[in-house]
Amino acid sequence: MTVVPEQAVVPEKQIVRPYGDTTGDGMVQVSFTLPLPHDKRAEGAAIQLAGKMGIDPAMLVHARPMGDGFTFFVVYGRVNHLVDTAAVRVVERDFPLLSAKEVNAVVKRQLRRKLSVVGACIGTDAHTVGIDAILNVKGVAGEKGLEYYRELRVSNLGAQVSVPDLVAAARAERADAVLVSQVVTQRDAHLHNTREMSAAFREAWPAGKRPLLIVGGPRFDEAMTAELGVDRIFGRGTTPGEVASYLVHTLITSRKAATG
C-alpha cells in the first residue's frame, strides 16, 4: 500500500456533494419523528418528507412506534442538492472561542497572575439568574461558570449592590473586569443604572486604567456600548465560555499583540 502525499488529494473543490462511500454519491442519513401511528401510511409520509428534503431515492430503513401516535424513522438516501463552498458565508466573532483549559493556559502563561473578575446586579435589581449563570460553578446549559476557571478569581457580590460598593469592591479585588447584570427594564432602569455605573468607574480610575466594564441582560442592544460607556454588552443566550473568551482576548491576547 502506498501513501499518497497530502497535497495531491486536496484540490480546491468548489462544488461538493455528501459522501457515503463513493465520491459524488450524495448519500445522507437522517432520523426524525412524525406524529402519526405506525402504519403503511406513516411510512409513506416519511418518504414524502425525505423527498421534500431533496432525498431521492429515499430508503426507509427503520420505523418504530413510540407511545401513542408517534413513529420514529431512519432514512438513507441520495440528496440532490449541491454545496457551493464559494458561496459559504461565515459570521466571524471578533474574538476566538476558547475552552476553559485554553483560557486558563493563556492567563497563566501570559498574565502570570489570576485574572480578577467582580460581578454584581446593581440598583434595585434582584434578578441574579443572569450573573449566577455566568459566574456560579453550576453555570448554564451544561457549561460551567467562571468560578470554575482555575486562573480566574471571581467575586460575585450578588443582588442590589450600590454603585459605590461595586467601585470599592472592584478596587479591593484589583478587578481586571467588572460584570454587571441587569434584568429589570421598567422605565429604562437598566440603561440608567448602567450609565451611572460607567460614570462612577470613569471618575474613580484614570483613563485607560479602569477595569473592563461588561453589562449583560436579555433586553440590552449589543450595539449601545459607546452610549452606555461600557466596553461590551452581552445579550440573551450568552454562555460563560463566551464571556471568558472575550475577557482573555481583550485583556491579554489583543493587548499583547498591540504592545509587543
Added chain:
Amino acid sequence: MTGKLDLDPVLVARARELAARAGAPVVELARSHTTVSVERAVLRLAGVQGADPDGIPWVNRLVDAVAADVGLGHGVAAPVFDALAREQLADVTLLAQKAAAGSVRFEVPAGRAATAARRTARRAVAAGVRRIDRRRAERERLVRRFGDPPRRPWIYLIVATGDIYEDIPQAQAAARAGADAIAVIRSTGQSLLDYVPEGATREGFAGTYATQENFRLMRAALDESSRELGRYVRLTNYASGLCMPEMATLAGLERLDMMLNDSMYGILFRDINPIRTFVDQRFSRQVHARAGIIINTGEDNYLTTADAVDEAHTVTVSQLLNEYFAHEAGLADWQLGLGHAFEINPDVPESLRLELAHALLVRELFPDAPLKWMPPTKHMTGDVFRGNLLDGFFNLVGALTGQGILLVGMMTEAVVTPWLSDRDIALQNVRYVLGAAGGLHEDFVPASGGFIQQRAHQVLGSAVELLDRIGEQSLLTAIGEGTFGIMKRPADRGKGLDGVARHEGDYYNPAVEILEGAGS
C-alpha cells in the same frame, strides 16, 4: 452482594469514625442555630398557606414580621401563637395577613403565656406532622396495591418543560415507556430564591418551578399512571437551595417519594453560606426521615468539575459524610440514595475497569443503601452515536454492580433537551442491557488482587487520608479552603447568611421536638 473487593473491615470502620469526627462539629452547629427557612417550614406545618398579592408567601411575611420585632433566635412558634391568642384569631394565615399590614406586635412570651403559646404551637405543628404521617401510610398502601418495579435498578427519567401542564403528559408518557421514577427539574435559579413560589406555574427557565400545587398536580397524575400500569411510579424533586426545609416539608405533605438533598452541593456549587446549608439540611433530613422519602445525594456533581479519576476519593468522602449526617437526622439506610457517576474520560485507558472499581466500591461500602447511579455528561460531545454506546456501558456497569436507582443517560446530553425519540432510544438501551445482563452481577467477581480490587483499595485509602486531614481542622475549614470540587467557601460568606440566627436560651421549635421524638 458484599465481599467482592476484599475490603479491609478495619479500614472501613475507620473511615466511618473519621467521617463522624469531621461531621460532629457541624451537627453541633446545626443544633444551635436556626434559619428563616426552618422557621417558615414550622409555620407551613402549623397550617400557614398562600401568598400575598405580590406572590410573597404568608410564611415569609410572618417570619419577617416576627424577626423584625423580636429576632429569630427564640424561634417563631412561641411569639406567633402568643400573638394569635392575644389577637383572638383562630387562623395563623389570618395572623400573617394582619402582621404584614403592620397591625400586630410580636413579643417573646414569658411564664404562663409562654407555656400556653408553646402548647398551642405544638398542637398546630403536630397536626401538620400527622398529615405527613398519613401521606406516608398512603404511599405504603399504594405500593402494596400497585407493587414496586419488578427489578432493580429503578429507572429514573427527567421531565422539564417549564409548564406543569406540559410536564404532566410527558411524565405519564415516560412512565408508560418504562420509567419507575420521574424527576421534575426545577427552573434555573430557583435554589437562590428565598421563598417558595405559589400555585400552578406555566413558565420557567430550563425547568419547572417547584411549588406545592405543582407537586400536588404531578403526584395526582402519577397516581393515575400507577393505577393504569400496575406499579407505583415515584415522583422526585429538589430539597436544595435556600428553601431546603420548606421543600422537604411540602414534599412530605404532597407525598413526593424522592428528593435530591445533598449536604454540600449548595455550598460548593451555588455559593450558599455553609452554616445556612447545614442548619437547613439537618431539618430537611429530619422531615424526609419522617415522611419516608428517599434522598438522592449529589456526589456526581464533583466529577463534572473535577477529574473523575484523580478526585474519585472525594466522592467517597462526601458519601461517608452524607451518610453520617443522614443517620444523625434519623434517615434509615434504605432512604440513602447516595450519588455517584460514570464520568471518567473514555479516552483514558481501562476507563471501564476504573468505573467498575469505583461503582463496586460504593456498593460494598453502603450495602443497604439504594445508590443513585448517574450517567455520563461531561464526555458527551454531541456525537450521539458514540454517546449511545457510552450510555450502554454506563447501563452495563449499573447492572454489574447492583445499583439501586439508574438515571437514564441521553445520547443528546449537552445538545438539546431530550426529544421524544431520544428518550425512546435511551430507554431501549436500558432495557436491552438490563434484559441481556441484568443478572450478570451474580457471575461478576473481580479477580483477587487484580486491577479492580487494587483500584478500589487505592480510592478507599485516599478517602481515609482525606478524612483524616479534614478531621484535624474541621469540615468548615476544609470547605473554606477548597477541599471539595475546587471551590473555597468560607463560613462567613455566601448567600443566605443573613437568614441564620443562633438559638437564644428559650429557643422553641415544636417541629424539631416532635421529629426528634422528645416531649409529649
